[in-house]
Amino acid sequence: MERKQFLRSLGAGAAFALIFPCTQSCSKSDGGDDVPEGDRKEIPSGVDFTIDLTANEAAPLANNGGFILVKSNVSPSLTDIVVAKNLEGNFVAASQICSHQQTDNVRFRSEDGGIFNCSTHGARFDQNGNPLNSITNNPLKIFNTALSGDILRIFE
Ligand code: FES
Numbered sequence: 001m002e003r004k005q006f007l008r009s010l011g012a013g014a015a016f017a018l019i020f021p022c023t024q025s026c027s028k029s030d031g032g033d034d035v036p037e038g039d040r041k042e043i044p045s046g047v048d049f050t051i052d053l054t055a056n057e058a059a060p061l062a063n064n065g066g067f068i069l070v071k072s073n074v075s076p077s078l079t080d081i082v083v084a085k086n087l088e089g090n091f092v093a094a095s096q097i098c099s100h101q102q103t104d105n106v107r108f109r110s111e112d113g114g115i116f117n118c119s120t121h122g123a124r125f126d127q128n129g130n131p132l133n134s135i136t137n138n139p140l141k142i143f144n145t146a147l148s149g150d151i152l153r154i155f156e
Pocket residue numbers: 098099100101102103105118119120121122123135
């Protein structure tokens with residue numbers, strides 16, 4: 001299966017590519033307002049695309065707690081999405097760009113029933129995007145998911 005078949009944009013014609021789950025070490029600072037404005041990324045908007053769950057790139061989504069990262073080839077700063085299969089086996093999707101200081105370090109974690117976590121300063125969010133600690137009061141952007149056969153749609 002070609003990559004283009006794997007990810008089909010339903011939106012403005014953007015092509016999407018898949019980035020595999022976190023392979024980078026997790027950097028962590030002591031919080032504070034330390035991310036320069038110029039390094040902050042844009043929280044995704046206008047999101048509407050599908051993932052073929054039978055594709056090799058989607059293999060982590062076969063397991064509860066698994067997740068993948070999806071990034072737009074066209075506008076990398078505009079579409080950074082974490083797609084996860086939560087511990088109950090349902091698909092959830094959130095912005096990879098944190099609501100605290102807009103770094104792209106949000107990932108899904110299986111701890112505490114399944115949460116989204118940003119490794120930059122340790123912000124934690126429930127699956128509805130509600131903050132779970134004092135790092136930020138800003139909710140994490142959450143996207144809708146809809147499963148039709150093996151095709152998972154992520155949209156706003
Ligand atoms: S940018 Fe600070 S916790 Fe995510």
